[in-house]
Amino acid sequence: MSFEPVLSRRLGRAAGTWYDAYAADGGYEAAKKALTAMTPAQVIDEVTRANLRGLGGAGFPTGKKWSFIPKNSSKPVYLVVNADEGEPGTFKDRYLLERDPHAVIEGMLIAAYAISSHKAYIYIRGEYVEAYRRFCRAVEEARAHGWVGKGAQGVWDWEITVHRGAGAYICGEETALLTSLEGGKGFPRLKPPFPAISGLFASPTIVNNVETLAAVPPILRRGAAWFAGLGTPKQGGTRLFSVCGHVTTPGVYEAPVSVTLRSLIEQHAGGVRGGRALKAVIPGGISAKILTASEIDVAMDFDSLMAAGTMAGSGGVIVMDDTTCMVKALWTAAKFFAHESCGQCSPCREGTGWIFKVLTRVLHGQGRPQDLDVLLSAAGGMEGKTICVFADAAAWPVQSYIRKFRREFEQHIATGTCDLTRDYADAHH
Amino acid sequence: MSADVSALEPQAKEILARYDQKQAAMLPLLHLVQEQVGYIPPEGEQWVSEKTGVAVVHVHEVVTFYTMYRTKAIGRCHLQVCTNLPCVLRGAESVLAYLKERLGIDVGQTTPDGKFTLSSVECLCACEIAPMAQVNDRYVGPLDRAAVDRLLEEGGHVL
Numbered sequence: 001m002s003f004e005p006v007l008s009r010r011l012g013r014a015a016g017t018w019y020d021a022y023a024a025d026g027g028y029e030a031a032k033k034a035l036t037a038m039t040p041a042q043v044i045d046e047v048t049r050a051n052l053r054g055l056g057g058a059g060f061p062t063g064k065k066w067s068f069i070p071k072n073s074s075k076p077v078y079l080v081v082n083a084d085e086g087e088p089g090t091f092k093d094r095y096l097l098e099r100d101p102h103a104v105i106e107g108m109l110i111a112a113y114a115i116s117s118h119k120a121y122i123y124i125r126g127e128y129v130e131a132y133r134r135f136c137r138a139v140e141e142a143r144a145h146g147w148v149g150k151g152a153q154g155v156w157d158w159e160i161t162v163h164r165g166a167g168a169y170i171c172g173e174e175t176a177l178l179t180s181l182e183g184g185k186g187f188p189r190l191k192p193p194f195p196a197i198s199g200l201f202a203s204p205t206i207v208n209n210v211e212t213l214a215a216v217p218p219i220l221r222r223g224a225a226w227f228a229g230l231g232t233p234k235q236g237g238t239r240l241f242s243v244c245g246h247v248t249t250p251g252v253y254e255a256p257v258s259v260t261l262r263s264l265i266e267q268h269a270g271g272v273r274g275g276r277a278l279k280a281v282i283p284g285g286i287s288a289k290i291l292t293a294s295e296i297d298v299a300m301d302f303d304s305l306m307a308a309g310t311m312a313g314s315g316g317v318i319v320m321d322d323t324t325c326m327v328k329a330l331w332t333a334a335k336f337f338a339h340e341s342c343g344q345c346s347p348c349r350e351g352t353g354w355i356f357k358v359l360t361r362v363l364h365g366q367g368r369p370q371d372l373d374v375l376l377s378a379a380g381g382m383e384g385k386t387i388c389v390f391a392d393a394a395a396w397p398v399q400s401y402i403r404k405f406r407r408e409f410e411q412h413i414a415t416g417t418c419d420l421t422r423d424y425a426d427a428h429h
Numbered sequence: 430m431s432a433d434v435s436a437l438e439p440q441a442k443e444i445l446a447r448y449d450q451k452q453a454a455m456l457p458l459l460h461l462v463q464e465q466v467g468y469i470p471p472e473g474e475q476w477v478s479e480k481t482g483v484a485v486v487h488v489h490e491v492v493t494f495y496t497m498y499r500t501k502a503i504g505r506c507h508l509q510v511c512t513n514l515p516c517v518l519r520g521a522e523s524v525l526a527y528l529k530e531r532l533g534i535d536v537g538q539t540t541p542d543g544k545f546t547l548s549s550v551e552c553l554c555a556c557e558i559a560p561m562a563q564v565n566d567r568y569v570g571p572l573d574r575a576a577v578d579r580l581l582e583e584g585g586h587v588l
Contacts, residue, residue, distance in 0.1 A: 076449070088513045088552035119449065126460075126497045127553050129566040161447045166456050167496030169551065183455030183481060185494040201450055244515040244556035251557045286514060286552075316556075318515055332514045336551050342494075 003230065006218050006238045007211065008254040010100045017134065019141040022102035028147060030220035031109045035155040038220075043114040047216060049224035051236030056082055056172070056209030057285065057313040059235070059302035062216075066206060068196035069115045075203040079112045080195075081122035082177055083131075083210045086169040087285035088336060089316030092240035092252050093210040097124065097131035100214065101138035107213030108160065109147060110220060115206050118158045123177055126165040136162050169340040173388050174207040176342065187344045188388035211240055231257045235301045243269040245319035246276070257301040257312075265296065265319055276321040280404075284313025286333050287393030289400035310400070325420040326405040327412045330397060331359045337394035348391035351382040355398055362409065365416030372402055372409055433465050434476045441480055452481045455491055459498055468499040496550070504539040504546035506584035509563040510572075512549045515556035524560050524572045525549060531581055544585060 010016030010025065022028070034043050048063025069077055081104070085093040096104055108120050124132050139160050142148045150157050163181060165171050171180045175189040178200050199205025215237055219227045228236035235257050241264055244250040248270030255264065261283055265271065272278050278293040283300065289310040291298070298308045305312045320329060338356035343349045355378050358371050379395035386392075402409055411418050444457045458480055462473035469492050478485040492498045510516075510525045529535060532545050539546040553568065555561050561570025564580060572580075 085554045086552065087554075089515050089556055091554045091556055094554055125554070126456075126495070127563060130568070164457065164460060165495075166459065166498055168494065180456070181453060182450070183452035183483060183491070184487075185490055201453075242556065244559060245518045250559065318518070318556075320518060324518065328517075329514060332512075332517050336513055339551055 003238070003256060005254050006227075006230070007096070007103075007214055007240050008252070010103070011095050011252065017099050017101065018138070019102060019145060022100075023145075026221065027102055027217075028106055028145075030217035031106045031113075031147065032153060034110045034113055034220055035153050040114045040116060043110060043220070046224045047114070047219055050219045050227040051231060051234060052212065052215055052219060052227065053235050053302060054209055055211040055215070055239060055315065057087065057311075057315075059312060062208065062212055065196065065208075066111065066115050068194065069204050069206060070197065073116075073204050076119060076201075077115055077117040078200045078203055078205040079108060079115060079117040079120040080174075080178065080181065080200055080205055080207045081108060081120065081210060081213060082172065082174060082207050083122050083124040083128070083135075084165050084172045084177055085125055085128070085210070085314075086172045087287065087314040087316055088333075089242060089244055089282065089285050089318040090314040091242045091244075092315065094128060094131055095240070095252050096210050096214050097128065098134050101135045102142065103214040103217060104135075104210055105138060105142050105147065105160070107216040109152065109156070109158065110216050111206065111208060111213060112158050113156055115204075117206070118156075120158060120160045121163050121181060121200070122160065123163050123165055123171070123181055125171075126167050132162065132164055168342070169336075170342045170388075170390060173390065176388065177207065178205065185342070187342055188390070190387055232299070232301045232303065234303055239300070239315050241268070241300065241315045241317055243317045243319065245317075246273050246321040246324070247271065247319045248273050255300070258299045258304075261291070261296040261298055261300060261317070264300065264317055269317075269319070272319065272321050276323065278319065279322045279324050280320045280326070280329075282316075282318040282320075282397075284311045285316040286318065286336065287311075287396060288313045289396045290404060292404055323420060325418055326401055326408045327359070327363050327418065328421075330401040331356075331363045333397045334359045334394075337390075341390065341394070345386035345391065347382045347385045348394065351378050351391065352394050354378050355394070362412050365412075367413035367416075369413060371413060372406070376402060434462065434473060437461055437465055437476075445480065452483050455481050455483065455488070456495075459488075459492060463498060467502050470500070504544050506544055507546045507548065507563075507565055508580070508584070509548045509550045509553075511551070511553050511555075511559070511561055511563075513552035515552065516560040519559040519571065520573075521560035524562075524577060527574055527577055531577065545581075 044066045052062040053059045168186045170176045171186040173188050176186040180186040195205040230237050239257050241253050253268040281291050302312045334356040338352040341348045341352045379398040382391040382395045445454045448454045458477045474488045478488045536549045555568045558570030560572050
């Protein structure tokens with residue numbers, strides 16, 4: 001790699017996890033600078049000029065989001081960290097929580113100061129037991145060194161509550177996360193009002209992703225111009241890409257946001273396994289529209305992938321080689337969406353169920369000639385018609401797989417199976 | 430059973446103190462009951478209802494909404510195999526089939542000796558070690574037949 005890592009500096013070192021190693025690496029210097037030499041407005045300005053964008057998947061400018069908190073709110077202001085990582089193909093937040101928790105805590109302190117919050121909640125997905133234990137230990141270390149609690153560094157009173165989820169993908173959606181944190185079923189809420197006005201306990205709330213917050217200390221330490229310069233004119237910095245599926249070495253790879261999908265697959269992850277041919281890639285978690293092998297010379301920043309008709313999402317890259325049956329791949333995605341729909345909105349609850357049912361018959365050789373139209377019509381009936389974007393995320397794979405690999409679907413319907421099903425039965429069917 | 434829950438009072442007090450509003454302690458209190466009892470019985474829902482001030486019917490809704498909460502006892506070693514796309518691309522279905530064969534049970538079942546429960550789950554976000562599973566609290570992978578054999582041997586000793 002020709003650049004200096006920003007977010008992954010300590011991820012590879014077992015000893016890099018805890019306070020002493022973090023402090024020795026310049027840790028908490030940025031928080032000290034913010035708390036003692038900057039106003040909250042200056043912190044927000046710095047993060048805004050760095051072009052940091054939300055790395056949970058939405059890509060919203062972080063500094064701008066922070067600026068939406070009403071000034072002099074009579075209600076308490078909350079910082080909520082979205083550590084409910086659940087997008088299939090994504091695992092980078094787990095690396096940060098387990099291996100570099102102090103980077104997240106320092107980012108949280110700076111954010112809390114910037115938005116005038118004295119209480120932070122971090123919502124860690126329930127299955128991440130090891131991440132939860134490690135993060136709790138790091139919070140206690142930070143407390144012992146005067147970075148968490150009353151009068152942190154003599155300047156800021158704040159407290160962190162580490163919260164565990166209980167298994168529901170939808171809680172990664174920020175309003176569902178808030179409903180869940182308040183003790184309810186994870187049902188998303190209509191926006192507006194946005195959380196910055198009425199979020200947790202109906203108070204002004206900022207929800208930020210783990211990786212987004214981990215990027216904040218380096219910005220304050222080295223300046224907005226440096227961070228912005230690492231990326232594109234509209235998205236600064238680097239990103240932790242999770243690369244998995246049919247690559248030689250699946251893993252978390254840091255790269256500037258302008259890295260190409262080809263470079264991530266071929267250079268970082270060692271190429272397609274066994275030298276096989278690439279067939280398709282999902283660039284930003286299972287919800288993103290699929291790309292074919294001829295579409296991978298695209299940069300991975302939010303705007304380039306949107307221009308390419310897909311999305312950067314969570315940065316989870318799922319690679320499929322030429323042994324992959326696309327009907328099976330889409331069926332697997334549809335199984336996930338049918339399982340995880342929260343059931344609140346009818347188009348999503350019914351649509352995900354129907355799509356799964358129809359794909360199940362196509363996969364098992366009982367497809368009907370009109371089934372592709374049924375699938376596309378069901379997907380169209382979900383898009384933009386529900387409270388949150390889950391339904392859209394469930395529709396996009398259906399539309400993109402069928403559009404780009406229609407012949408495979410037609411063959412499955414006409415013959416009841418496909419060559420891949422026969423040749424790679426053990427691996428995929 | 431009810432004695433089990435009342436022993437949790439000191440921990441419940443600590444948990445409630447961490448939250449600005451008591452209903453927000455719902456999920457951690459349910460986790461606490463499940464850790465103590467092994468699952469969430471009706472008495473546990475009642476107890477959490479009293480602690481949080483939320484009607485017991487709503488507590489039950491929460492219990493049944495989230496996949497990690499159970500209303501029945503399971504085996505001592507819970508094998509949760511990921512069957513989402515990244516794991517399927519790397520052979521999760523063969524792993525699951527082999528586990529069924531070795532244990533002689535289907536997904537959702539427990540071995541007659543009460544040692545193992547087999548589940549299939551959606552993405553656990555550890556795709557770098559696909560195909561993988563969660564074994565009680567621990568993530569394990571990549572899994573092949575040999576790794577499954579080792580796992581069952583270790584799991585057989587889980588108390």
